[in-house]
């Protein structure tokens with residue numbers, strides 16, 4: 001498989017960058033070339049983290065299974081000189097667990113804090129960039145502070161993994177393969193204090209996805225957890241109700257005619273605008289919203305591979321969805337690898353020490369700032 005990655009700003013790549021173009025491979029190749037010219041103590045440790053959405057996109061493009069893509073990609077990258085290949089599905093388990101905990105904490109203080117709910121998901125940098133620039137101080141308190149899977153992976157790689165390897169964070173060169181270019185907007189926050197270890201390389205363990213949407217399954221995991229923890233209700237399957245269109249859906253938990261939980265999945269710019277307007281008018285009844293900038297969510301991200309000439313966008317998306325959802329799923333609460341890392345790195349699940357490492361902050365951005373460009 002001929003694959004060359006584009007590295008943007010030193011730490012972002014996209015599945016669309018799986019192209020043989022001059023510009024695409026410069027940054028990564030420069031680091032790999034340099035590594036061959038210096039002594040081992042001066043070399044960068046090169047780490048590539050691949051998102052499950054990118055794997056599914058590549059699998060559809062090359063007619064392979066998702067795990068076969070992981071195997072070939074790992075072998076290809078290692079032949080190039082990359083030292084470690086990780087799967088951001090692993091760091092997503094941390095994002096999901098922390099999101100579940102954050103939601104419970106917000107729900108319990110909703111009577112005294114009018115901006116505790118709805119909690120708005122924060123895994124989509126396109127949405128975060130728009131929120132910071134366009135709705136600033138009004139919207140920020142609603143946005144979940146939990147780091148996205150890419151940010152979590154950045155923290156894991158530059159912190160925990162670096163300390164395990166006995167190298168400084170600066171000695172690590174971390175490239176991520178993501179479904180959209182907007183993920184580069186998160187690179188301002190990926191340096192931190194935690195990382196995973198060799199045992200989590202995608203070539204050495206079974207790849208596991210997560211239940212729920214192709215955008216990370218935030219609604220699914222938080223809803224099930226909250227139903228159980230807050231109301232003692234065990235939810236097996238979620239029933240989605242289409243509200244305005246397929247990209248605006250709702251799930252409710254009801255008991256004795258009373259709505260206990262009202263969650264929504266809101267994708268695409270127009271639906272997001274409607275949601276924000278409702279919030280501003282005090283008309284939103286939601287407790288949690290999975291907000292994603294791309295119509296149809298992350299499997300349809302702008303950085304995914306394009307359809308072939310005999311294929312429509314819709315057909316390709318359906319194929320990518322099938323491949324993505326075809327993977328066995330992991331329940332973050334039951335994942336022993338995640339539990340081990342919580343113990344060794346954060347002392348225990350839910351401890352205060354985890355907070356600054358797993359959460360982030362947002363800042364209102366002046367509208368005349370030119371540095372960030374939003375692509376919807």
Ligand code: SF4
Pocket residue numbers: 123124125126127179180181182183215292293294297298299300301302
């Ligand atoms: S919804 Fe689109 S912009 Fe947002 S994280 Fe997913 S692919 Fe990126």
